[in-house]
Amino acid sequence: MSDLLRDRALELDAADGLGKHREKFALDAATVYLDGNSLGALPAHVPARMADVITREWGELRIRSWDESGWWTAPERIGDRIAPIVGAAPGQIVVGDSTSVNVFKAVVAAARLNGDDRGEILVDATTFPTDGYIARSAARMTGHEIVACDPADMPAAVSGRTAAALVNHVDYRTGRLHDLPGITAALHAAGALAVWDLCHSAGALPVGLDAHRVDLAVGCTYKYLNGGPGSPAYLYVAERHQAAFDSPLPGWNSHADPFGMTPGYAAAEGAAKGRVGTPDILSMLALEASLDVWDGVDVEDVRAKSLALTDFFLECVRAYVPAGRVRSVTPEAHAERGSQAALSCENAPAVMAELIKRGVVGDLRRPDVLRFGFTPLYVGFADAERAARVLADVLAELPA
Amino acid sequence: MSDLLRDRALELDAADGLGKHREKFALDAATVYLDGNSLGALPAHVPARMADVITREWGELRIRSWDESGWWTAPERIGDRIAPIVGAAPGQIVVGDSTSVNVFKAVVAAARLNGDDRGEILVDATTFPTDGYIARSAARMTGHEIVACDPADMPAAVSGRTAAALVNHVDYRTGRLHDLPGITAALHAAGALAVWDLCHSAGALPVGLDAHRVDLAVGCTYKYLNGGPGSPAYLYVAERHQAAFDSPLPGWNSHADPFGMTPGYAAAEGAAKGRVGTPDILSMLALEASLDVWDGVDVEDVRAKSLALTDFFLECVRAYVPAGRVRSVTPEAHAERGSQAALSCENAPAVMAELIKRGVVGDLRRPDVLRFGFTPLYVGFADAERAARVLADVLAELPA
Incomplete structure (x- = not known):
């Protein structure tokens, strides 16, 4: 299951017309940055x-x-x-x-x-x-x-x-x-x-x-x-x-x-x-x-990728995370969904702290929401898969 | 007259306890910057x-x-x-x-x-x-x-x-x-x-x-x-x-x-x-x-130098500028003076433009005020003397 989703992530990234914009940002391979809905990443030419x-x-x-x-x-x-x-x-x-x-x-x-x-x-x-x-x-x-x-x-x-x-x-x-x-x-x-x-x-x-x-x-x-x-x-x-x-x-x-x-x-x-x-x-x-x-970016393309990213992330979460451990509070319907996935979760503060330690940076909205923002210009499908996988790992190690 | 005031400026700068702070700022020898009351100079460590x-x-x-x-x-x-x-x-x-x-x-x-x-x-x-x-x-x-x-x-x-x-x-x-x-x-x-x-x-x-x-x-x-x-x-x-x-x-x-x-x-x-x-x-x-x-600056020392600077600038203006060409609208009394000298002047916009061309940067307050701000941490007495001298030169060349 994990291998299938990982492979699919690679295929989706390869076919992603916006993927080339990622290199415009200062990002590091060790981190999946899903907090661009709080503070966007640094464009590399700004310094x-x-x-x-x-x-x-x-x-x-x-x-x-x-x-x-x-x-x-x-x-x-x-x-x-x-x-x-x-x-x-x-x-x-x-x-x-x-x-x-x-x-x-x-x-x-x-x-x-x-x-x-x-x-x-x-x-x-x-x-x-x-x-x-x-x-x-x-x-x-x-x-x-x-x-x-x-x-x-x-x-x-x-x-x-x-x-x-x-x-x-x-x-x-x-x-x-x-x-x-x-x-x-x-x-x-x-x-x-x-x-x-x-x-x-x-x-x-x-x-x-x-x-x-x-x-x-x-x-x-x-x-x-x-x-x-x-x-x-x-x-x-x-x-x-x-x-x-x-x-x-x-x-x-x-x-x-x-x-x-x-x-x-x-x-x-x-x-x-x-x-x-x-x-x-x-x-x-x-x-x-x-x-x-x-420059040269069409917001319609950004929107299409954003929905594909949050769809794929939620699919990975369903595949990896044991049933009942998280519940999405983000609407399923595309017409009602922004560019983030918010998961209600027991022990959310401890879970998010551990996710960040492992390089998956989302944020917490008290008391119980794990928030993952997907910025289509620099977040890819492999990032989404990795975030879901690390979330599953963390939940497996923390008490329910 | 000019030599006497120039010599005195050098003596005053040599005796100035705040003079050492000037090197903390990005300044160039070509410019007398008297607009720090609009935009202060860049401290050199900020970049x-x-x-x-x-x-x-x-x-x-x-x-x-x-x-x-x-x-x-x-x-x-x-x-x-x-x-x-x-x-x-x-x-x-x-x-x-x-x-x-x-x-x-x-x-x-x-x-x-x-x-x-x-x-x-x-x-x-x-x-x-x-x-x-x-x-x-x-x-x-x-x-x-x-x-x-x-x-x-x-x-x-x-x-x-x-x-x-x-x-x-x-x-x-x-x-x-x-x-x-x-x-x-x-x-x-x-x-x-x-x-x-x-x-x-x-x-x-x-x-x-x-x-x-x-x-x-x-x-x-x-x-x-x-x-x-x-x-x-x-x-x-x-x-x-x-x-x-x-x-x-x-x-x-x-x-x-x-x-x-x-x-x-x-x-x-x-x-x-x-x-x-x-x-x-x-x-x-x-x-x-x-x-x-x-750090380590006493505002009382700043005030003392500020008053000495504006006193000296106004003295140089009186010495260099032909009578009647400018009129100070800044109070003489120390108790009523801030850290700038404002001179009312005919043709003030043209005069200030020419001053700036010659490296003496003050600013204009319409319709007729030439404004010279004295920032004691980086402006010295030689600056004040030069500003007055260049002002006299400019006025000598421009019609009254």
């Missing part, structure tokens, strides 16, 4: 680029780099690099701040865009916690009420009282993919705006922001986009909302004439309205360099 | 440190670095490195986000700390613009009214209606140093809270946050602290306010148990309450490394 940014752009050009090295325009320029990955036309995404700060901008702006007579904001009840915390703060400050709701129930819960809904495209814990087109359409049918959090989908599957008429979106860049630890997040404001977009954080970088330094605020046009303060250039330019790995 | 952060901590340890490389605790750890430079005991400063975002946290928190019966927030009328823009947004969201006021007039303007005042310690344009102890005491006497912006003072002169019982403060780290382009800002919340500090941006990084990932928010204790989302580790660790240049 040389950052040495140049630090030594020449900062060290030699210093202040001149704001113009001459394109620092000032980086937030919009990098936004336009992310745009095709999430299905957005240029001019609608700006990079900067953390995901949490962008959730605040997006939720407050959505509440303001949708008038004063809608007092409710729906929030994904299984959301990554920061979205819920920040949405509550935004609602408190705009006089709205938060209604927590499973994303699947939002089409039934939305009403004429709903200003907007904040939804995660892929659930961080279970890996469940929510129905972005359907939920967005249902929200719109009731006159509500759709704010999507793309942290666990951007770079792993097609998003189609423009095609599905999403209103606002946020996402991080350090997972499937490999931007580096804490690389800046992004904010998407659909072009049709930009004129009325009213930021709660109108810092000088979003001013129409930032170096006019006038006491009165006048917002810039376009995506730059989402900027706040001085951008964190080192983190930002590492992200920009990292995005080079997407 | 090697960042190569290790990127290649080993991110590239090899990957996700493990959040624990093993101390990434997770960096915001508080680096805050404690900044603390002695601004006169704060440990545990009150956290690093992260931009100055603008921290102004938002500080102003909203100050308004909430000071009850509901005080409807006004005073804002420095000559403030760096972002503080005013953000304070207006904060006031709009908390139901307060902004009253713009010269800092010197605040002791007269503060009243029982004032919840808080937001004041710049040093004016970014003129270099005027405001009376932090006196204004803070006057605000307190009326029951108002004092929120100080230290962007143009931290690292250039003693601040004494604890000694003067400042309530909240913010500052950037890329000027006199040399943290790199857009390095993260910081937030100071005096220990006595931490329990009641109520952040408008309660992201998961400020949760008491962030990896519990519970739907309900429960704030951490201490400075961590000011955190929001995932910290921008590359920018943050460049800052941390940069702070090494402060």
Whole structure:
């Protein structure tokens, strides 16, 4: 059984059109890295680029780099690099701040865009916690009420009282993919705006922001986009909302004439309205360099491989792991699955610690979820087979 | 005249106890860098440190670095490195986000700390613009009214209606140093809270946050602290306010148990309450490394040299530049001067462009201010003399 699956893994890797991208990343043969949904691996060309940014752009050009090295325009320029990955036309995404700060901008702006007579904001009840915390703060400050709701129930819960809904495209814990087109359409049918959090989908599957008429979106860049630890997040404001977009954080970088330094605020046009303060250039330019790995990559191909990888991993788990020791909490149906496999397991903390010791790096979501993220640009089928095999070994040695 | 001042510059440099720190920075003899009040120079050891952060901590340890490389605790750890430079005991400063975002946290928190019966927030009328823009947004969201006021007039303007005042310690344009102890005491006497912006003072002169019982403060780290382009800002919340500090941006990084990932928010204790989302580790660790240049440096010595430098520069300007061509808008009195000299000048944009061509790098604040920042750790008296001499040359060649 083991030999059959190993052979099949080798065949699948040999036939994998994306396999050639693996060499773009700093990876070691001793490790199966299945935590790219938490921190993406280092693209191999980034250290040389950052040495140049630090030594020449900062060290030699210093202040001149704001113009001459394109620092000032980086937030919009990098936004336009992310745009095709999430299905957005240029001019609608700006990079900067953390995901949490962008959730605040997006939720407050959505509440303001949708008038004063809608007092409710729906929030994904299984959301990554920061979205819920920040949405509550935004609602408190705009006089709205938060209604927590499973994303699947939002089409039934939305009403004429709903200003907007904040939804995660892929659930961080279970890996469940929510129905972005359907939920967005249902929200719109009731006159509500759709704010999507793309942290666990951007770079792993097609998003189609423009095609599905999403209103606002946020996402991080350090997972499937490999931007580096804490690389800046992004904010998407659909072009049709930009004129009325009213930021709660109108810092000088979003001013129409930032170096006019006038006491009165006048917002810039376009995506730059989402900027706040001085951008964190080192983190930002590492992200920009990292995005080079997407040149020539079609997100549809990434999605096909992602599903094949998680299918194959779950098949290997079923084959190797004794029945009853783990239970997948990731949906079987492709239409409901992101790019990770989450396994509920007794003794999960000890199991994950041992997996990591043996070179299979996933992560734990308390209390009982083993999370394995599959980044199609650098994870292969042999990795998936090895991860399942080592998991079976670990479980065989640990008490049930 | 010129020879006398040149000789004196050499004597002053020879006697300068801080002169030895210059070699810690990447500087070139062709340039007099007087824009460290906009972007501090690169500390020479930072490139090697960042190569290790990127290649080993991110590239090899990957996700493990959040624990093993101390990434997770960096915001508080680096805050404690900044603390002695601004006169704060440990545990009150956290690093992260931009100055603008921290102004938002500080102003909203100050308004909430000071009850509901005080409807006004005073804002420095000559403030760096972002503080005013953000304070207006904060006031709009908390139901307060902004009253713009010269800092010197605040002791007269503060009243029982004032919840808080937001004041710049040093004016970014003129270099005027405001009376932090006196204004803070006057605000307190009326029951108002004092929120100080230290962007143009931290690292250039003693601040004494604890000694003067400042309530909240913010500052950037890329000027006199040399943290790199857009390095993260910081937030100071005096220990006595931490329990009641109520952040408008309660992201998961400020949760008491962030990896519990519970739907309900429960704030951490201490400075961590000011955190929001995932910290921008590359920018943050460049800052941390940069702070090494402060080892063994006494801010009182920095202040003494800063005043001597700006005195000497202004003396050289008076000696070299024909009368009437420039006018200092920086106060003569030491008690009212930060660490820059700002000269009002006809044709200022053309003059600054030519200065930069000739290796004297200051900057322009529209419409007519030439700004020269003096960073005592790497600027010497010969630099000051040369800057004044080149300025005189440029003015002699340009029409009055």
